[in-house]
Amino acid sequence: MELTTVWFTLIALLWTGYFVLEGFDFGVGVLLPLLAPRRDPHGETDRRVMINTIGPVWDGNEVWLLVAGGATFAAFPEWYATLFSGFYLPLLLILLALIVRGVAFEFRGKLDDPRWRRACDLAIFWGSALPAFLWGVAFANIVRGVPMNAAHHVTGNLFGMLNPYALLGGLATFAVFTLHGAVFLALKADGEVRYRARDLLTRAWAPVVAVAAGFLLVSQIEHGKAWTSAVAVVAAVALVGGVAAGLRGREGWAFAGTAVAIAATVTTLFGDLWPHVLPSTTSDAFSLTVHNAASSHYTLGVMTWVAVVFTPVVLAYQAWTYWVFRARLTRETVLGTAPGAGGVAGAEHGAAR
Template identity: 55%
Template sequence: MQLHDVWFAVIGVLWTGYFFLEGFDFGIGVLTRLLARDRAERRVLINTIGPVWDGNEVWLLTAAGATFAAFPDWYATLFSGFYLPLLLVLVCLIVRGVAFEYRAKRPEKSWQDRWEAALFVTSLLPAFLWGVVFANIVRGVPIDARKNYAGTTVDLFGPYALLGGLATLTLFTFHGSVFAALKTTGDIRGRARRLAGLLGPAAAATAALFLAWTQRHTGGTGSLVALAVALLALLAALVANRAGREGWAFGLSGVTVAATVSMLFLALFPDVMPSSLDADWSLTVEGAASSPYTLRIMSWCAAFATPVVLLYQGWTYWVFRKRIGTRNIAGNH
C-alpha cells in the first residue's frame, strides 16, 4: 500500500471521528426544539455537550488540514467548487460557538431565547449540508481538464444530494436522541428514548435509500459490506433503545455513523473527486497527492501527535461522564 492510500484512509478515519462526535453534538442542538419543553430542559441538553462540543470540532480542523497537506489538488477543487455550502457551514459553526458562550451572559429571557434559536438553526443546517457535500463528492461533480469545478451552486442540490442531506440530518438527530437518553435523568430521559424510537425508522429509511443509491452508482464489495453493517447496527440500536440499554443504543448508533462514512469513502476510492464531465478528468488518490517526502513527514508527525489528542479527548469524556437533569440546573440559569 502506498502512502497516498494510507493518507486517504487516515482522512476517512478523521471524518468518521468527526461525524461520530459532532453527529450527536448536532443532534442535541436540534433536540433543543424537538425534545426540550422549557428553558430548564434546554439547558440540560446544552449541558450534556457543553464541556465537549469544541473538542469535537478539532476533528474537522484536522481532517481539513490533512486534506490540504496530503491532497492539495483535492482541497483546492473541493473548497473552491463547494465554496458557498462550506462557507455556510463555517458561519454556522462560528455562530454556534458564540451561542454556547454568550447564551448565559445576560439573564433576560429574550436574550437567551435568541441564542437558543441560533443554536438550533446552526445545528440543523450543518447536519443537512454535510450530507449534501459528501453526496456530491461521491457521486461526482463537473470538473474540467484543469481540475476546476465547472458547475454552479445550484448543481450541488440535486435529488441525490438532497437525499444525502436528509439522511445525515435524520441520522445525527437519532444519534443525538440516544446520547440524550444516555446522559440525562428524569422525565427528559424517558422522552429522549421514546423520541429515538420514532426517529430511528425515519433515519433507517432515508439512510437505506441514500446508501443503496450510492452502492448502485459507484459501490463495490467493500462498500456493500459497510452498507449492511450500517443498517444492521441501526436496527440493533433501535432494539437496544427499546429495551432501555442506552449505552448499547448509543454505541450502535455510533457504529451506524462510522459504517455510513466508511461506505462513502469505500465507494469513492480510488477517486477523491470524480468528474461527471469526463472520467479522465477525475481527481484520483494518486494524482491529487502530495510528494512522497511530504507524506512521510506527515506520517511521523501524526504518529506522535495522534495518541496525545486521543488520550486527552478520552479523558475529557471520562471526567464529564455523569448524567444530569433539571435538578442540576439552578433556578436563575
C-alpha cells in the same frame, strides 16, 4: 502500502470521528426546541440540561473537522483547492452556521434576558440543523462527482449540487444525526429530558431507518463495490440494533449502535470514492485521484511521523475528557441543588447558566 493510501485512510478516519462525535452535538441542537418546549414551565431548565450534556465536549469534537481539513490541505492540496473553490458556498454556509452556533453556546448565559436566550437557542438550532443537512449534500456530491474541467475547476453551481441523490444524502445525515443526538441525551441525561428522548426514539426510528437505508442502497447501486456493500449492510444492521437497544432502555448499547452505523456509512462512502478523491462527471480523465492530487512523498513521510507521535496523545486526552464528564445530568444538577453539582457547573463554559 503507499503513503497516498495511508493518508486517504487517515482522512477517512478523521471524518469518521468528526461525524460520530459532532453528529450527536448536531442532534442535541436540533432537538433543543422539541424536547424542551418554551410552553413547559421547566423548559428553560431542560434546555440547560440538554446544552450541558455537550457543554464540555462540543468544541473538542470540532477539532476533528479542523484536523481533517488540515490533513487534506497537506496531503492532497489539489483536492483541498478544488473542494474549497468548487464547494465554496455550501462550505461557507456550514462555517457560518458553526460560528454562530459556537457563539450561542458560549454567550447564552452572559445575559439574564429571556429574549437573548431565545435568540441563542434559535442560533443553536439552525447552527446544528444546517451543517447536519449540508454535510450530507456535500459528501453525496463528492461521491457522485461534479462537473470539472481539465484544470480541475468545478464548472457547476449550487443548484447543480442540489440533485436528488445529494438531497437524499442531506436528509439521511440530518435524520441520523438527530436520532444519534436523541440516543446521546437518553444516555447522558436523566429525568424528563431522558424520557422525552426515549419517546422521540420510539416515534421517529422507522422513518430515520428508512431514509438512511434508502441512501445506502442508492449509493451502492450507483457507486458501490463488493466490499463496501458488505460495510453498508453492517451500517444498516448497527442502526437497527442501536434502535432496538434504545427501545429496550439500553442506552449505552444504543449509542454504540448509532455510532457504528455512522462510522460504517462514512467508511462505505470513502470506499466507494477510492481511488478517486473527487470524480469528474465531465470526463473521467479530469478526475482527481489519490495519485494526481497528492503532495510529494517526502511531505507525506514527514506528516506520517507527526501523526504517529501526536495522534495517540490527542485521542487519550479526548477519551479522558469524556470519562471525567461521564455522569448523567438532571434538573437538580444544573440548578446546583444536587450533590456534586458545583463540579459540573464549573465545566459548562458559560454555555447554559
